[in-house]
Amino acid sequence: MIRLTVNGQAHELDVPSYRTLLDCLRYDLGLTGSKEGCGVGVCGACTVLLDGKMISSCIALAVFADGREVTTVEGLAEDERLHPVQQAFMDAGGFQCGICTPGQVVAAKALLDAIPHPSEAEIKEWMLGNLCRCTGYYKIVESIQAAAGQARA
Amino acid sequence: MHFYDAKSHAAVTSFTAQVAEVAVDPATGQVTVLRFTTAHDVGTIINPLGHQGQIEGGLIQGLGFALMEELQTAEGRISTLSLGDFKLPTIRDIPPLTTVIVEDAVGPGPFRAKAIGEGSISPVAPAIANAVADACGVRIVDLPITAEKVYFALQDRKGRS
Numbered sequence: 001m002i003r004l005t006v007n008g009q010a011h012e013l014d015v016p017s018y019r020t021l022l023d024c025l026r027y028d029l030g031l032t033g034s035k036e037g038c039g040v041g042v043c044g045a046c047t048v049l050l051d052g053k054m055i056s057s058c059i060a061l062a063v064f065a066d067g068r069e070v071t072t073v074e075g076l077a078e079d080e081r082l083h084p085v086q087q088a089f090m091d092a093g094g095f096q097c098g099i100c101t102p103g104q105v106v107a108a109k110a111l112l113d114a115i116p117h118p119s120e121a122e123i124k125e126w127m128l129g130n131l132c133r134c135t136g137y138y139k140i141v142e143s144i145q146a147a148a149g150q151a152r153a
Numbered sequence: 154m155h156f157y158d159a160k161s162h163a164a165v166t167s168f169t170a171q172v173a174e175v176a177v178d179p180a181t182g183q184v185t186v187l188r189f190t191t192a193h194d195v196g197t198i199i200n201p202l203g204h205q206g207q208i209e210g211g212l213i214q215g216l217g218f219a220l221m222e223e224l225q226t227a228e229g230r231i232s233t234l235s236l237g238d239f240k241l242p243t244i245r246d247i248p249p250l251t252t253v254i255v256e257d258a259v260g261p262g263p264f265r266a267k268a269i270g271e272g273s274i275s276p277v278a279p280a281i282a283n284a285v286a287d288a289c290g291v292r293i294v295d296l297p298i299t300a301e302k303v304y305f306a307l308q309d310r311k312g313r314s
Contacts, residue, residue, distance in 0.1 A: 038236035093202040096210060124245045131236060136209035137244040139202075 007075025044130030094143030182304030196260020196267030215277025
């Protein structure tokens with residue numbers, strides 16, 4: 001039995017010790033926003049926040065999250081209002097097919113929490129672990145810059 | 154008079170010209186793309202954001218194709234089995250980009266649009282290969298243009314001269 005808080009909601013779950021946090025979120029809790037891209041922790045599609053720090057949930061065990069707080073892409077919007085990072089990704093074209101987007105958005109939120117006004121180099125350094133096939137990344141950089149501007153206003 | 158028959162295929166209707174500016178490290182053969190320019194002959198742009206996204210996305214796929222992506226095999230089996238083994242461009246691999254749009258509203262598509270999705274992929278590798286040849290005098294004819302291939306081509310040329 002593990003106890004964890006996901007997007008502000010407390011859960012008690014019986015999970016096998018080998019269950020990954022990603023599978024727990026997707027299959028036990030029905031939060032299918034986080035995606036499995038590579039399954040080996042290099043593509044970033046499964047990025048979630050564990051106590052505010054970003055991790056690859058495909059290589060973290062669910063039991064590892066016992067007593068801790070998980071934030072997924074589903075937990076970013078407040079009262080039907082998109083998080084500034086989500087809105088910026090929409091407005092600036094930060095996604096196309098969308099499979100990497102939940103991970104990109106969560107990673108970008110973590111970036112702006114850590115560095116509110118990142119330089120382009122800081123954005124690229126931080127977002128290095130989130131692969132994208134469609135956008136060519138230019139508009140992801142622009143989205144994050146836009147979100148940083150929005151936070152400033 | 155229109156140049157395009159509305160029933161013809163989009164494949165012949167969209168033209169692209171690209172310029173790659175590269176640096177080659179003679180000690181390692183590593184190719185760095187310093188700047189990239191992509192120019193497109195396009196029809197009516199229906200969705201400017203999506204249009205530019207298609208250009209940029211295709212371009213970076215082309216960049217991966219040119220410089221790093223390779224489906225490797227060992228004894229007949231594919232050995233690049235995950236994104237951990239298969240190298241593709243990351244956010245740090247994108248060069249400063251200039252896009253030139255030559256809008257010409259005579260495409261065969263809806264609202265006289267033309268195809269854009271694939272136009273930016275194909276010329277990237279030839280542009281980079283030409284730039285590498287111009288920079289260091291060796292012409293790599295199989296992709297990807299890895300540091301290893303450029304290094305050995307440079308050694309080979311040195312050995313012959």
